Amino acid sequence: MLRKIGYISYLISTQAYFFLVRLISPFNARAKLLCDGQKNILQTIKAGELNQHKKTIWFHVSSLGEFEQGQPVMEALKAQYPDHRLVLTFFSPSGYEAKKNDPIANAVYYLPFESKSNAQQLISILNPSMAFWVKYEFWFQYLYQLNKNNIPVYLLAAQFRPNQIFFKPYAYFHAHILRLFNFIFCQTHLSETLLEKIGITQHLFTGDNRYDRVIQNTKNFQEIQHIQAFQNNQITLIAGSSYVIEEQMIAHAFNQQNIPFKCIIAPHFVGEERIYEIQKLFGNYAIRYSKINEQTIIEDYQVLIIDQIGLLSKLYKYGQLAFIGGGYWENGLHNSLEAAAFGMPLAFGPKLRRFPEAQDLVEMGFGTTIQNKEEFNNWLSTYLTNEQSRLSIAKSCQEFVQSNKGATQKVMQKITS
Numbered sequence: 001m002l003r004k005i006g007y008i009s010y011l012i013s014t015q016a017y018f019f020l021v022r023l024i025s026p027f028n029a030r031a032k033l034l035c036d037g038q039k040n041i042l043q044t045i046k047a048g049e050l051n052q053h054k055k056t057i058w059f060h061v062s063s064l065g066e067f068e069q070g071q072p073v074m075e076a077l078k079a080q081y082p083d084h085r086l087v088l089t090f091f092s093p094s095g096y097e098a099k100k101n102d103p104i105a106n107a108v109y110y111l112p113f114e115s116k117s118n119a120q121q122l123i124s125i126l127n128p129s130m131a132f133w134v135k136y137e138f139w140f141q142y143l144y145q146l147n148k149n150n151i152p153v154y155l156l157a158a159q160f161r162p163n164q165i166f167f168k169p170y171a172y173f174h175a176h177i178l179r180l181f182n183f184i185f186c187q188t189h190l191s192e193t194l195l196e197k198i199g200i201t202q203h204l205f206t207g208d209n210r211y212d213r214v215i216q217n218t219k220n221f222q223e224i225q226h227i228q229a230f231q232n233n234q235i236t237l238i239a240g241s242s243y244v245i246e247e248q249m250i251a252h253a254f255n256q257q258n259i260p261f262k263c264i265i266a267p268h269f270v271g272e273e274r275i276y277e278i279q280k281l282f283g284n285y286a287i288r289y290s291k292i293n294e295q296t297i298i299e300d301y302q303v304l305i306i307d308q309i310g311l312l313s314k315l316y317k318y319g320q321l322a323f324i325g326g327g328y329w330e331n332g333l334h335n336s337l338e339a340a341a342f343g344m345p346l347a348f349g350p351k352l353r354r355f356p357e358a359q360d361l362v363e364m365g366f367g368t369t370i371q372n373k374e375e376f377n378n379w380l381s382t383y384l385t386n387e388q389s390r391l392s393i394a395k396s397c398q399e400f401v402q403s404n405k406g407a408t409q410k411v412m413q414k415i416t417s
Contacts, residue, residue: 006173063092
């Protein structure tokens with residue numbers, strides 16, 4: 001009875017969510033993108049997969065962060081199974097828009113809004129030989145159809161918490177959703193413990209696949225034009241995927257610090273309105289990356305605003321300090337490991353509950369949580385004036401990242417054994 005009640009509750013809540021997204025789409029840009037992406041989506045996927053005779057590996061992720069966690073495994077699978085076609089689906093428009101033309105996949109689509117019919121049709125169209133879902137995606141109808149068709153489905157980078165509904169004593173249905181995965185690769189040991197408590201034994205601790213990805217990024221580094229000229233041998237702070245709150249703290253610090261430093265701001269959103277907002281905040285001290293030309297005396301500027309996507313993971317190479325955006329609300333922090341891999345002290349907002357890698361960086365002394373402008377200014381002053389401490393953390397931070405590699409290898413060993 002409880003399982004049936006849970007199923008009905010799940011159906012009501014998911015369908016209510018899809019209805020709400022459609023309802024607000026005329027007034028909300030993100031919801032509109034999602035709804036536009038859903039138009040004729042099954043027909044689009046069917047047309048894209050028509051006459052594709054290769055076996056298919058299906059990867060589904062929610063958004064960009066989950067894509068980054070799955071990417072090392074995608075690359076390993078492509079090397080292991082070169083005769084297979086890799087199809088990637090997104091739920092979030094921000095992830096889809098950023099990666100819809102990424103060469104890692106043979107095709108990239110939106111995941112159709114969940115229903116029994118949509119799940120049956122999509123599985124029939126793709127007919128994958130195996131499927132991989134990453135971290136937080138638990139759409140029952142799709143998992144049920146994969147299971148029904150004897151298609152192995154794996155959950156990568158699973159990160160569970162005790163307060164999640166899966167582990168409530170009454171949540172038989174939600175626990176059943178997790179049992180639809182053939183195997184669960186866990187990012188944390190706590191996740192394994194929680195799975196054991198509800199009788200799920202098909203799991204393995206691998207750690208975070210993103211460590212493998214960021215290490216690879218440091219090895220494949222390519223110079224970015226104009227950055228060294230802008231730095232002019234000064235200490236440089238990288239503001240990665242920043243929002244207004246981080247940018248305001250940086251602007252305040254410019255007025256407080258006696259030691260000169262440079263700042264490269266790569267905002268999370270790069271629309272004209274956001275870029276103008278940053279320019280207004282820093283005034284004549286700032287220049288947009290796209291406005292640099294041969295006549296620009298770039299070393300005269302203190303702030304460089306990156307107004308295009310795709311550069312941030314490489315920009316950290318030039319930094320001596322990093323301020324990671326998104327840490328001032330739940331589930332908002334962006335990828336701190338990209339900066340850590342290049343080695344530097346890191347700062348971010350205090351809401352790290354869902355980010356064990358950031359918690360580890362704080363515990364090891366490489367990361368610092370910042371509550372307000374004064375704390376940020378003190379953090380910045382410490383590392384601007386203490387080169388020995390800054391360099392020591394940079395070296396240890398790189399070693400820490402290297403010590404956590406290997407998650408992708410563990411996944412591949414299990415899949416191919």
